[in-house]
Structures are given as C-alpha cells and as structure tokens.
Amino acid sequence: MHRAVELEKDLIQFSVSVITFLKKVEKDIPRSLADQLIRSATSVGANYTEAINGSSKADFKNKIYIAKKEASETKYWLNIIKELCQPENVDELLDEIQKYIMILQKTVNTLNGKTKHEK
Template identity: 30%
Template sequence: MLKSGTAIGALIREAQQAESRADFIHKLSIALKEANETEYWIDLLYQSQLIEKKGYESIKPDIVELLKLLTSIIKSTKNRRDNG
C-alpha cells in the first residue's frame, strides 16, 4: 500500500510537468491505476481486520474522491484534446 499510495502523488507531480497533453493523460492514467490498487489494499486491510472500522471510514472516502477526481480530469482532458 505504501508503494501504490505514494506513487499517486509522484505521478501527479510528473503530470504537472508533462511534455504534451498525451503525456499528461498517460501519467494521470497511471496515477489512476495506482489509486485503484491503493483502494484494493485499503479494502483488504479492513476485511482482514488489520485496520479498525474508524480508520477505514476515515480513509476510504478520501481514496474514492481521489479516484473520481482523477477520472474526471482524464476525461475532460481527453475531451479537450479530441475537440480542439
């Protein structure tokens, strides 16, 4: 979880310095994959009772919101790319 969780921020930082719109989309798409993996690990830790309900309920909405944000940014950037 540490690897996938920290990769998200690093990839977003890389996307900010992207060489092109396609590069930006690519880097954010990888960040989205890492966020999905992080959500998996969070769910697994909770189901395995390695984190308590309070901790899970504290972090789960954050990763869900991050997934939504990344998805939205990727979609809107693709739309701008495709429409001019």
C-alpha cells in the same frame, strides 16, 4: 494551476496518512500487503506530480491515467486490510482515496473529450 498545487499537497498528505496508518496496523497484516499499499498510495501523488510537470499533453494524459490506476489499486489494498482487521481510520482513508479517484477520473474524461453523460 492553483488547484493542481493544492491537489498535489493533498496527495502528499494522503501518502503520509497511509504510512502513519500502516505503522498502527503493521502487526495485524502481512508485510507484503503493507508494502503494496505504500507503493500504490505514494505512486498516486508521484504520478500526479509528474503529470503537472510533464513535457507534453500526451505525457500529462499518461501520468494522470497511471495516477488514477494507482488510486484504484490503493482502494483495493485498503479494502483488504479493512476485511482482515477492521482497523480504525480505514474508512476515512477509503473515503479520501475515492475522492481522488473521482477527481482523476473526471480529468481522464475531460482529456478524452467525454461528458458526464458519455461515461
């Protein structure tokens, strides 16, 4: 459970980093795009927290899957912002969300009983 708590803390910090990043680029991107990014980025951690505090294995699996989908959506919005205005720090956020996507995908694969070779 220690790793779960560490990942939860990392995801909170990632959400804060995204919000801080958006404050710096808010004049260069549409407000609706910023809102979408905030929703998806904060949803990754929120769903992960729900997963580790879930009431059943099925609940855990569902929330992990949602967290992974939200992480993928976050990557999508970050890439759009990168194309629009080439902001500083966007590559660091993209690297970080890719790391979380991989962690969450590995968890999904484990829950589905898949090995590395079965992807």
